[in-house]
Each structure stands twice: as C-alpha cells, then as structure tokens.
Amino acid sequence: MTQHSHAHENDLAHRHDIHAELPADPALxxxxxxxxLTEKGLVDPAAIDAWIEIYESKIxxxxxxxxxxxxxxxxxxxxxxxxxxx
Amino acid sequence: xxxxxxxxxxxGHGPVAPEDEKHEPLWHAPWEARMLGITRSMTYPxxxxxxxxxxxxELMPPHLYLARSYYDHWYAVCVAALLNGGLATKEEIxxxxxxxxxxxxxxxxxxxxxxxxxxxxxxxxxxxxxxxLFAIGQRVRARNINPTGHTRLPRYVRGKVxxxxxxxxxxxxxxxNAHMQGEAPQHLYTVAFSMRELWGADASARDETxxxxxxxxxxxx
Numbered sequence: 001m002t003q004h005s006h007a008h009e010n011d012l013a014h015r016h017d018i019h020a021e022l023p024a025d026p027a028l029x030x031x032x033x034x035x036x037l038t039e040k041g042l043v044d045p046a047a048i049d050a051w052i053e054i055y056e057s058k059i060x061x062x063x064x065x066x067x068x069x070x071x072x073x074x075x076x077x078x079x080x081x082x083x084x085x086x
Numbered sequence: 087x088x089x090x091x092x093x094x095x096x097x098g099h100g101p102v103a104p105e106d107e108k109h110e111p112l113w114h115a116p117w118e119a120r121m122l123g124i125t126r127s128m129t130y131p132x133x134x135x136x137x138x139x140x141x142x143x144e145l146m147p148p149h150l151y152l153a154r155s156y157y158d159h160w161y162a163v164c165v166a167a168l169l170n171g172g173l174a175t176k177e178e179i180x181x182x183x184x185x186x187x188x189x190x191x192x193x194x195x196x197x198x199x200x201x202x203x204x205x206x207x208x209x210x211x212x213x214x215x216x217x218x219l220f221a222i223g224q225r226v227r228a229r230n231i232n233p234t235g236h237t238r239l240p241r242y243v244r245g246k247v248x249x250x251x252x253x254x255x256x257x258x259x260x261x262x263n264a265h266m267q268g269e270a271p272q273h274l275y276t277v278a279f280s281m282r283e284l285w286g287a288d289a290s291a292r293d294e295t296x297x298x299x300x301x302x303x304x305x306x307x
Contacts, residue, residue, distance in 0.1 A: 006235040013145040032182025041191035048123030050197035
C-alpha cells in the first residue's frame with residue numbers, strides 16, 4: 001500500500017467523531033457497549049465473565065510468582081521455561 | 087506512523103508514578119474488567135488482528151489518547167472497529183441498543199472456548215525459508231524510515247547503531263499485518279543500543295536499551 005493510501009486510511013480510522021457525543025464516564029460507555037454487542041449477538045456475556053475469571057485466577061503475577069519459585073528448585077523446569085516461556 | 091503513541095524520549099509529561107506493587111489492583115474499576123472481556127471475546131470485522139488493533143489505537147486523536155486510560159483506549163479501538171467494519175452504527179453505539187429490526191448473529195465466542203483461545207492465540211513465530219541476514223554480535227543501523235502506516239520501529243532508534251543480541255527467528259511482520267496485507271514473516275532480532283548512542287554524552291555510560299526489531303528495519307553498520 002502506498003504512503004498516500006495509508007494516510008487516507010488513517011484519516012478514516014476514527015472518522016465518526018463520536019467520542020464528543022458520548023458520556024465522559026467510561027463505566028457508562030462500556031456498559032452500553034456490552035448491552036449493544038449482546039443484543040446483536042456480537043458478544044456472549046458469559047464469555048466476558050470467563051475472560052475476567054481467567055485473568056483473575058490463571059494469568060498474571062500470582063501465578064508468575066509460583067512459576068519463578070518452582071524454577072528456583074527444579075532445574076529441568078527452569079530450562080523448559082527458558083526455552084519456551086509461554 | 088510518527089504518532090502520539092511513540093513517546094520515547096519526550097519531556098513534559100511529569101513523573102512516572104508506579105503503583106505500590108503489593109496493593110496494585112488487577113482492575114481499577116469493574117468496567118476495566120468488562121472492557122478486557124469484551125475486547126478478548128467480541129466478534130471483529132473479517133481479517134482483523136492484533137497489529138490492526140494496535141494501529142487503530144495509535145490513530146486515536148492525540149487529545150483523547152493522552153487523556154484516556156489504558157482500557158479506555160481499548161474501548162475507542164473496539165468502537166472504531168465496529169463502526170468501520172459495518173458491525174454497528176454510531177446511533178447504536180450511542181444508545182447501547184441494536185437498531186429496530188436488525189439481525190442478531192449467533193456466532194459469538196462462547197465461554198467454553200475462552201481457555202483454548204488463550205492457549206492458542208498470540209503465537210506469532212513463523213517458519214521462514216531465508217537465512218538471517220544478521221548474526222549475534224553484529225553491528226546494525228536502524229533505518230531512518232517514517233512510514234505513515236503501522237511500524238514497530240520507534241523514532242528514537244532510527245539512524246542509530248546497535249548490536250544484535252538475540253535472534254528470535256521468523257515472526258509475523260506487524261507493518262504489513264496491521265494493514266491486512268499478509269503476515270509476511272521476517273527474522274526478528276533483539277538489538278541493544280547504548281544509552282550514549284541514543285541520548286548523547288549526558289546519558290549513562292553503562293546502560294543500554296534493547297529493542298526487538300524486524301530485519302527490514304536494519305542495515306549492516
């Protein structure tokens with residue numbers, strides 16, 4: 001794609017000057033977005049709940065501390081982590 | 087693009103105020119959690135990808151980008167994706183309700199798919215046939231390029247010389263992927279730049295900044 005058409009595309013990305021017409025409070029905007037997407041079948045609220053649950057219990061610093069502590073005492077585990085941290 | 091997001095080296099934004107690690111909440115308000123869940127599970131326009139998400143984020147009007155918090159950026163990107171992809175109208179976003187008579191889809195991601203998505207999405211390594219152009223320890227110069235599209239080459243390393251530290255193998259090239267022009271994988275390297283090279287004689291003599299850079303960002307130096 002040429003530089004010119006990127007610039008054109010860039011101008012279009014947020015072309016709907018919608019943000020000035022929306023409430024300032026993100027809690028209200030996000031609630032409205034979730035309602036809309038649910039009505040349109042573009043999101044399943046149970047899947048939103050499931051993502052939050054995963055981030056609260058399976059992903060993040062709590063689990064990370066356990067992983068590091070295990071690597072201190074388990075050399076094979078440490079090697080596995082170093083070769084593939086994901 | 088040389089956008090508001092590429093802030094490395096800028097002055098005047100005040101001190102960085104990290105939160106106390108022990109007491110830092112996962113979410114600062116319940117809406118942040120909902121926004122994360124929406125972003126991870128909503129239906130996007132066909133061909134949408136994480137690089138496109140990042141590019142739309144950096145295309146936010148600068149006054150909004152600077153004033154809004156992290157998950158509020160995600161809100162702006164999701165709204166832009168929905169509007170530009172024809173999945174929702176401005177009136178629907180404003181009202182929070184589907185227009186009368188609009189069809190309801192039944193293909194949204196379900197809760198039982200979430201953990202599989204987490205385990206399988208986000209893998210951007212790709213097999214690549216061509217041998218790497220650069221070796222570990224080799225001096226390279228970041229190209230002075232100023233594309234109007236998406237790039238992961240920050241302004242503050244352009245034209246600067248660094249040393250290849252790690253070769254990561256083939257990775258999806260964000261500069262094409264963000265524009266839905268294909269993954270076009272390239273070799274990815276971690277390049278170490280001395281702080282003196284980046285910021286001049288007043289900078290620390292012993293510190294360096296490591297930046298992950300795709301092969302086409304680099305020339306031999």
